[in-house]
Amino acid sequence: MPTVLPESIDRRWARAIILIDMNAFFASVEQLDDPALRGKPVAITNGDQGTCIITCSYEARAFGIHTGMRLPEARQRCPALIRITARSSRYAEMSARIMSALQAITPDIEVFSVDEAFLDVTHVQRLHGAPPVIARQVQRLVREVSGLPCSVGVAGDKTTAKWAAKQHKPEGLTVVSPWETAARLHDVPVTELCGVGRGIGGFLASRGVRTCGDMSRLPVSVLAQRWGNIGRRIWLMAQGRDPDPVSCGMAPPKSVGHGKVLPPATRDVQLLQHYLEHMAQKVAARLRGNGLEAQQLFIGLRTDAGWLGGRYLTPRPTDDGQPIAALCRQVLQKVWQGEGVHQVQVTALDPVQADIQLDLFADQAAPRRQAINRAVDRINRRFGTQAMSTASLLGRVPLHDVIAPAWKPEGIRRTV
Template identity: 55%
Template structure:
C-alpha cells in the first residue's frame, strides 16, 4: 500500500498562514517583489483563472484584488523539512519526491493502524499539527494510482483506491492525468487511439516498449493501476545541476543580460562545490521572442568555478545573441561528476580555488552572496527561488543556494 502526501498550494498556503489577513483571499507568489511571473497561487486566485507561469500583469486584469507575495524559499524549505521529518512517525519508508510531495510505503506498518482511511487521516493530522497546513492524501497499491488519487479530492482531501479497483477506476481517466505522461507520449498513444487509460489494452505492451523501452512497459502497466516502479529511499546523484531566472520582459541591455548569466553561473558553481561536483559540459540558453537560443558548450576541463562558467556564457552571447529582447536565462552543468581532478597546476587556478573556498565559507555562515563578484553586489532585482527538484532530508547541506 502506497500513500502520496501532496501539500495544497504549498507556497501560497504558507504565505496565508504567516499573514492571517490573507486567509481565504487570492494570493499569488512571485519571484521577489519585482517578479513579473507567478510561481504559484492560492485556490482563491485560481478560481479567477490564474495559474503558474502567468504574467502578474495579466493576472491582475483577471483579479484586481490579487495579493502579490514575494517568494521566501528559505521559509518554504524550513516548513518542508519539518513536514517530511514528521512523516517518519507514520512509517520509516519514505521517498521525498519534491519540496511539497512525499510517497509513503505503508506495507510494513499497516497492521499498526485500522485500515487505509485511518492511516490517511493520521497523516493529515500529523502534517497539520507540525505545520498548520492542509494536505491531500491519495492511497492505493502503486505510486502512480496513489498520486492520481491525491489529485481527485483537492484541496484538503483524501481518496483511497483499493488495488483491486484501480484498473476500473483509472479506465475513464485521460492518460495525460497520469504522472509522467507528457504531450509527446500522449501524441504517440493517440496514434493508436489510446486516449483514456482503459484504451491501453488495445495495443500490446511491446508496441510501447519498442518506442520507449522500460518506460513504455511501465506506462502500459500504469494505465491499469499496476505501476511496478518501487519507491526510492535514497537521493540519487544529480544528472544535471542548473539554475534559471526570468528577467524583466524584453531585456536588451547586454550588461543586464550578462549580470543575470553571471548570477546563474555563480549559483551553479556554488551548488557544485557544496556537493563536491565538477562538470566539463554546460547547457546555456536565453529565451527570446523568437524562442530559445541554446547550446551545449565544453570548458575543456572539469571545473566548479563560476568565473569559468561565466566566460562560457559570454562566448554564448557573442556567438548566438544579436540584441533581441531576452525573457529568461538558463545555465546548467551537464553530467556532473564527483572526485574529478581540477586544473590546479597554475598559480592563478590555485588562487581561484582558495578564493572560492573562502567565499563559500563566508556565504554559508552569513547568507548567499554576502561575498560575490563585484558585478553581482547590486542584484536586488534577482531574488532566489526554490528549485523544483530541491528535496528536504536528513543532512541536506546548505540551503543558501536554493
C-alpha cells in the same frame, strides 16, 4: 470527499502507497505566517520584481489565476490580488519539518518535491491499520506539525496515488483500492497521469489510446519499441500497475542547474549577461558545496522560437564560477542575434566528485581562486546566500533564491 467503503477500511492491501500533496504550499505558508492574508487572493513571485506567478492561493485561483501566469494579466482578473515575494528558505524549512515528521508513519518515504512525498505503508498496516486509516493519520500529522492542509491520495501504486491526490482539493482524501483501480482509471485521459505529456499523449492518440481504458488494447511492444522501459512503465501505469518503487535513497545528481524566467522579450544584452553570470555563480556554488566539479554545461536562452545555445565545455573540470561565466559570455556573443529572451539557463551536465589531485597544467592562479571561493561560501552560509557576490553583479540584477523542482531535505538538492 469520496466515501471510503468498509471493505477498503478493513482489508489489508498487498501494496499500499500514499501521496501527500501540500495545498498551494507557498501561499499557504504565507497565510499561516501572516493572518492578515488569510482568505485573500495571494500570488507568489520570485523576487520583488518578479512578474511570473510561481503559485497562488485558492482564493486567487477562483479568479482563474494559475501558476505561470504573468502578474499584469493576473491583476486584470483580480485587482485585489496581493503579490508576495517568495521566501524559499522558509518553505524549505517547513517542508523539511513535514518530511521529518512523516518518519513516524513509515521510514519508506520518497520526497518527490518540496510539497509532495510518497509513503509506502505496505509494511506498517499491522501497526497503524488499513491504508485509508493511515491516510487520515497522515493528514492529521501534517496539520499538527505545520498548521497546513494537504490532500492525500491512496492507491496500490505511485501513479494512481498521485492522480488520486489531485481529485479533491484542498484537504481532500481519495482512496483507490487495488481491486477497483482499473475501473476508476478506465475513462481517465492518459495525459492526466504523471509523466504522460503532450508528446507521449499525441503518440498514443494516433494509435487510438486517449483514455487509460484504451491502453489495454494496445500491445505493450508498441511503447517498448518507442521508449524502452519507460514505454513499458507507461503501459502499466495506465492500468494501475505502475511497478516503480518508493525510492528512499538519493541517487547522485545527473545535473546541477539554475535558470531564471525573465520579463517577456528581454533584449538588453547587459541584463542577459548579468543573469547568465548569476546562474553561473549559483551553479558553481552548488558544485563546491557538494564536493563536485563539471566540465560540460548546457547554456541556453529561451525565445519564442525555442532555445538558443546548447552544450559547451570549459577548459577543464571546474567548480569556479569565473570560467563558467566566461563561457556564458562567449555563448551569448555567438548565438544571440537580438531576439526577445524569456528565460536563461545554466546547467552542469556531468557533475562528478572533485579531483583533489593537483593538475600539472592547471592555471597557477587556481589555488588562490579556490581560497577566495571557500571564503565567499563561508560568508554566504553564515549571512545569507547573497551576502557576498562578484562586483559585476552587485546592484545590477535582483538576486534571490528559488527552490528547484527536485529539492530534497538533505544532500545536494537541499540547496535553494
